[in-house]
Amino acid sequence: MTASLRLHYAPDNASLIVRLALEELGLPYETILVDRSQRAQQQPAYLRLNPNGTIPALATPDGVIFETAAILLWLADRSGQLAPAPQDPNRGDMLKWLFWCSNTLHIDLRQSFYPEKFIGADPAHQHQLRAVLRQRLQSDLRILEAALIETPALSGQAQPTLFDLYLPCLMRWCKLYAETPGQPWFDITAYPALYALCLRAERRASTRAAQQAEGLGPTPFTAPKLATPPEGSAT
Numbered sequence: 660m661t662a663s664l665r666l667h668y669a670p671d672n673a674s675l676i677v678r679l680a681l682e683e684l685g686l687p688y689e690t691i692l693v694d695r696s697q698r699a700q701q702q703p704a705y706l707r708l709n710p711n712g713t714i715p716a717l718a719t720p721d722g723v724i725f726e727t728a729a730i731l732l733w734l735a736d737r738s739g740q741l742a743p744a745p746q747d748p749n750r751g752d753m754l755k756w757l758f759w760c761s762n763t764l765h766i767d768l769r770q771s772f773y774p775e776k777f778i779g780a781d782p783a784h785q786h787q788l789r790a791v792l793r794q795r796l797q798s799d800l801r802i803l804e805a806a807l808i809e810t811p812a813l814s815g816q817a818q819p820t821l822f823d824l825y826l827p828c829l830m831r832w833c834k835l836y837a838e839t840p841g842q843p844w845f846d847i848t849a850y851p852a853l854y855a856l857c858l859r860a861e862r863r864a865s866t867r868a869a870q871q872a873e874g875l876g877p878t879p880f881t882a883p884k885l886a887t888p889p890e891g892s893a894t
């Protein structure tokens with residue numbers, strides 16, 4: 660039988676967050692590799708799915724959904740899991756932090772991964788942008804840590820929320836891709852609530868499935884190493 664959900668993914672890309680959600684929900688799905696070594700995300704076949712050329716895209720019976728946060732919200736609403744329902748008093752907190760993760764933290768990270776897309780090819784300009792982003796990311800992390808302390812329901816102890824899936828991946832990428840060689844600035848243990856959330860994530864079966872499928876290594880969120888995936892490449 661063909662699964663009705665098809666995740667267009669590349670290892671250790673934002674599609675990892677969606678994989679974790681699909682695993683957590685126990686939904687059957689297929690994965691289709693977007694071969695970044697061939698820049699498949701910019702080829703016409705993929706651009707027909709997601710005209711932005713960004714990974715992930717999730718093909719569903721309702722059509723293709725792109726944007727990680729939109730996919731997470733769609734899955735949460737359809738399943739009745741991972742997030743408060745529309746009438747729940749906690750819904751507003753979930754929405755505001757989900758949009759913040761996607762519009763602020765994820766975007767600040769994305770700019771530090773691909774400075775050339777935002778400031779051009781000049782290495783001096785890129786260096787300057789990265790320095791600004793480092794400050795921004797440190798501020799983002801302080802804001803996020805405070806939010807997790809002030810609003811504990813954002814994270815689920817027994818039942819994970821979508822933040823328990825989204826945030827560990829963002830923390831992984833802070834360490835792996837937002838630091839410049841020889842200039843470490845990110846220490847997850849400086850943010851105890853975020854650290855605890857990442858430790859919980861590493862104990863879940865959904866993480867084990869993703870570790871295996873994408874070669875994420877033994878401590879993918881608290882002490883990440885570059886992925887060694889069985890297929891495809893992260894960049």
Ligand SMILES: N[C@@H](CCC(=O)N[C@@H](CS)C(=O)NCC(=O)O)C(=O)O
Pocket residue numbers: 671672673674700712713714715725726727728761765769773
């Ligand atoms: N706003 C997008 C961002 C996704 C994103 O940054 N994807 C990266 C991989 S982690 C990507 O597609 N990079 C390839 C490229 O930009 O060419 C989302 O939330 O889905």
